[in-house]
Amino acid sequence: MKTRKIPLRTCVACGKEADKREFVRIVRTPDGEVAVDPTGKANGRGANVCPTTACFEQAVKRKRFAAALRVNLREEDVERLRREFERAASK
Numbered sequence: 001m002k003t004r005k006i007p008l009r010t011c012v013a014c015g016k017e018a019d020k021r022e023f024v025r026i027v028r029t030p031d032g033e034v035a036v037d038p039t040g041k042a043n044g045r046g047a048n049v050c051p052t053t054a055c056f057e058q059a060v061k062r063k064r065f066a067a068a069l070r071v072n073l074r075e076e077d078v079e080r081l082r083r084e085f086e087r088a089a090s091k
């Protein structure tokens with residue numbers, strides 16, 4: 001019997017490793033928009049973060065999303081992401 005390896009993801013803020021279901025995925029869509037990906041399946045470069053405000057804010061402060069997604073996040077992008085994140089994290 002083969003054991004299937006569960007691919008681990010890493011939180012961009014605190015570095016915790018866990019199954020991808022434990023994280024909220026932020027994705028850069030092919031047209032350059034940055035959004036929360038509630039399905040975890042959207043196309044594009046993704047960054048994972050724990051569903052906690054602490055990790056989200058730390059990732060913003062340390063520009064981890066910008067680095068992981070290779071985008072420049074404007075203040076209004078951060079505001080929108082924060083709202084989407086809070087909705088996704090409070091499930």
Ligand SMILES: [Zn+2]
Binds near residue numbers: 012013050
């Ligand atoms: Zn974290």
